[in-house]
Amino acid sequence: MSVIDPVPAPKFDIGDRGGPAQPLISVSGLQKHFPVRGSGLFRPKKLVRAVDGVNFDILKGETLGVVGESGCGKSTTARLLMHLIAPDRGDILFDGETVGGKLSLSEYRRQVQMVFQDSYASLNPRLTIEESISFAPRVHGLPVGKAISRAHDLLHRVGLEPRRFAGRYPHELSGGQRQRINIARALAVEPRLVILDEAVSALDKSVEAQVLNLLLDLKRDFGLTYLFISHDLNVVKFMCDRIMVMYLGKVAEIGTRTAIYDNTKHPYSAALLASMPTMDPAQRASEPPLSGDPPNPIDPPSGCRFHTRCAFAESVCSEKVPPLSVVSPEQCTACLMSVPGSGHSNAPRPPATHIPSMQSVSMEV
Numbered sequence: 001m002s003v004i005d006p007v008p009a010p011k012f013d014i015g016d017r018g019g020p021a022q023p024l025i026s027v028s029g030l031q032k033h034f035p036v037r038g039s040g041l042f043r044p045k046k047l048v049r050a051v052d053g054v055n056f057d058i059l060k061g062e063t064l065g066v067v068g069e070s071g072c073g074k075s076t077t078a079r080l081l082m083h084l085i086a087p088d089r090g091d092i093l094f095d096g097e098t099v100g101g102k103l104s105l106s107e108y109r110r111q112v113q114m115v116f117q118d119s120y121a122s123l124n125p126r127l128t129i130e131e132s133i134s135f136a137p138r139v140h141g142l143p144v145g146k147a148i149s150r151a152h153d154l155l156h157r158v159g160l161e162p163r164r165f166a167g168r169y170p171h172e173l174s175g176g177q178r179q180r181i182n183i184a185r186a187l188a189v190e191p192r193l194v195i196l197d198e199a200v201s202a203l204d205k206s207v208e209a210q211v212l213n214l215l216l217d218l219k220r221d222f223g224l225t226y227l228f229i230s231h232d233l234n235v236v237k238f239m240c241d242r243i244m245v246m247y248l249g250k251v252a253e254i255g256t257r258t259a260i261y262d263n264t265k266h267p268y269s270a271a272l273l274a275s276m277p278t279m280d281p282a283q284r285a286s287e288p289p290l291s292g293d294p295p296n297p298i299d300p301p302s303g304c305r306f307h308t309r310c311a312f313a314e315s316v317c318s319e320k321v322p323p324l325s326v327v328s329p330e331q332c333t334a335c336l337m338s339v340p341g342s343g344h345s346n347a348p349r350p351p352a353t354h355i356p357s358m359q360s361v362s363m364e365v
């Protein structure tokens with residue numbers, strides 16, 4: 001980690017509390033429904049089920065990828081984690097602590113930073129780069145001189161020469177340079193978790209590759225943990241240790257990179273992977289693995305939400321909600337084909353209950 005002046009220590013000790021085995025973030029039963037006006041004469045209120053009972057952990061030092069089609073709830077999950085919006089239900093623990101108790105919201109917001117897709121909208125056009133990066137450390141109590149020198153140090157760390165860039169304004173920079181500034185801004189308050197919501201999606205491919213490598217270097221040097229949201233499965237494979245696949249506000253599958261990419265147990269993850277762009281003509285599918293858009297999150301399908309598009313759907317899939325079940329030490333999947341005795345014809349048989357034979361009963365008597 002670089003030697004930079006730390007922001008003044010808060011009253012509550014914010015170092016690593018629970019040890020490496022305790023997740024940095026632990027999310028349980030997270031729900032966010034947005035009320036929207038319906039159509040028709042009386043226009044009754046309806047609810048968009050953006051995030052609908054989501055459970056997951058982010059382990060210390062890992063990069064957890066979040067993938068899924070547009071509208072599946074990735075950004076809403078990120079905004080809930082940032083406490084930018086309040087959940088209807090559910091808990092978010094940060095290193096074992098709830099926000100609002102010993103861990104204040106302002107201290108939490110310092111430790112959890114976010115980089116968005118739109119590099120320009122995230123920067124104040126009236127502030128120079130140096131002012132933008134040093135702003136948050138100053139708010140957190142770092143003296144001006146030290147905050148400015150930290151801004152210069154971080155500019156250097158993100159590959160921008162401080163003497164050339166410190167006095168410039170956002171409109172004078174390219175998209176890639178602005179995103180480097182946003183990364184420096186996020187790191188200026190020494191966060192432990194950085195949420196990257198499609199942070200490289202708007203960049204040209206060659207610039208994207210440079211910024212991805214920069215993110216990997218910074219993660220190693222600053223001991224960071226990342227939540228990496230992207231629709232690009234090639235990029236997610238390159239960046240992430242574990243991957244969470246979301247569909248219509250729910251977790252379809254979560255597991256290690258190898259488990260998801262080489263041994264997925266969920267038909268939705270399989271369809272997403274099959275639709276990954278490839279340069280190899282022999283690998284190209286003639287039929288699109290996923291057709292049409294996901295159903296409306298205002299009125300999601302009953303049972304398994306994927307049943308209207310799933311090639312393996314059976315009648316039981318519209319009746320039963322598949323639980324997110326452990327299918328291997330590396331992987332949890334929400335599909336009835338993985339639940340013993342679920343009623344799906346591909347499900348494993350339930351373990352046989354031992355009914356003692358008459359002979360053994362008589363011997364025991």
Ligand SMILES: Nc1ncnc2c1ncn2[C@@H]1O[C@H](COP(=O)(O)OP(=O)(O)O)[C@@H](O)[C@H]1O
Nearest residue numbers: 034048050069070071072073074075076077297
């Ligand atoms: N403020 C809001 N009001 C109403 N609906 C919203 C709001 N924010 C998000 N949504 C809806 O919630 C769903 C999930 O959105 P989002 O989390 O942005 O998805 P993603 O990031 O995966 O594309 C979408 O149907 C979206 O239209």
Ligand code: SF4
Nearest residue numbers: 304307310317335336
């Ligand atoms: S539960 Fe049924 S519909 Fe859902 S993914 Fe599994 S097989 Fe497909």
Ligand SMILES: [Mg+2]
Nearest residue numbers: 074075076198
């Ligand atoms: Mg989004």
